Amino acid sequence: MKRFLIIFFAIALLPFSAAAKDINAERVSSRETREISYADPKSAFGEISNHTFTFKRMKGTARRGKDAFPFGGTVVAYFAPNGKILVWAKREEKVHAGKWWIGKAKDEKVGNLICMDFANHRELGLCGVIKYFGKNIYYRAKGNVFNLRAGAAVPKVVRSHSRDLQDIADRLGM
Numbered sequence: 001m002k003r004f005l006i007i008f009f010a011i012a013l014l015p016f017s018a019a020a021k022d023i024n025a026e027r028v029s030s031r032e033t034r035e036i037s038y039a040d041p042k043s044a045f046g047e048i049s050n051h052t053f054t055f056k057r058m059k060g061t062a063r064r065g066k067d068a069f070p071f072g073g074t075v076v077a078y079f080a081p082n083g084k085i086l087v088w089a090k091r092e093e094k095v096h097a098g099k100w101w102i103g104k105a106k107d108e109k110v111g112n113l114i115c116m117d118f119a120n121h122r123e124l125g126l127c128g129v130i131k132y133f134g135k136n137i138y139y140r141a142k143g144n145v146f147n148l149r150a151g152a153a154v155p156k157v158v159r160s161h162s163r164d165l166q167d168i169a170d171r172l173g174m
Contacts, residue, residue, distance in 0.1 A: 022166070023141045023166055024141055025139045025141040025166045026140060027138070027139055028053070028138060030134055030135065032134075033131055033137060034134070036112065036130050037112050037129070038112070038131075041102045041104060041112055044130070045101075048079050048114065049081045050079070050081050051078070051142055052076060052078045052079075052141050052143065052145045052148075052165060053078075053079065053138070054074055054075070054137075054164070054168075055074070055133075055136050056074045056075065056136045070118060072090075073089075073090050073161070074090070074138070074160065074163055075087050075088065075090070075161065076148075076161060076168065078144045078146075079100055080144070083099055084098070084100070084150070085098045085116055086144070086148040086149070088154045090158055091158070092154060093153060093154060094151055094153060095148045095149060095152050095154055096150075097118075099116070100117075101115050111129060111130060111131055113127040113129055113130065114128055114133060115127040115128075139164055139165045139166075141166075145169065146168075146169075146174075155172055
């Protein structure tokens with residue numbers, strides 16, 4: 001009987017001890033964000049497109065920025081090649097959809113802007129200088145690693161997100 005219980009518990013715990021698949025998440029460096037900042041807009045779009053990132057909105061954004069990007073703390077976001085952005089935010093039950101694009105600053109010394117809008121008003125979108133916004137971008141992985149879908153339930157409602165995409169995948173048991 002004792003042997004049976006040991007085997008039973010070993011098998012029962014097996015799914016919880018298995019490691020998640022490697023999603024090839026990489027830390028985003030400030031050097032990389034500077035390079036994207038000064039690339040031509042099409043190349044910058046290509047570097048961001050079809051990637052899932054963890055990042056947070058820059059502090060001190062204007063009120064219209066909060067309307068355009070109404071999420072606080074660290075979020076998981078997928079930047080689709082068609083200009084859509086899907087966000088899994090803390091304490092949210094559904095995936096939010098918006099638009100993203102690369103803008104050009106009036107002053108060439110500033111470099112490219114990354115713009116996001118969740119209010120459906122492109123002129124109200126939140127744009128940030130990529131090289132400055134880069135301090136708030138943590139990890140990225142190729143593709144829509146959590147299979148986020150607009151309006152769908154989030155993979156898990158969380159109080160806060162880890163900055164590390166692989167850590168999130170491990171916690172989900174992917």
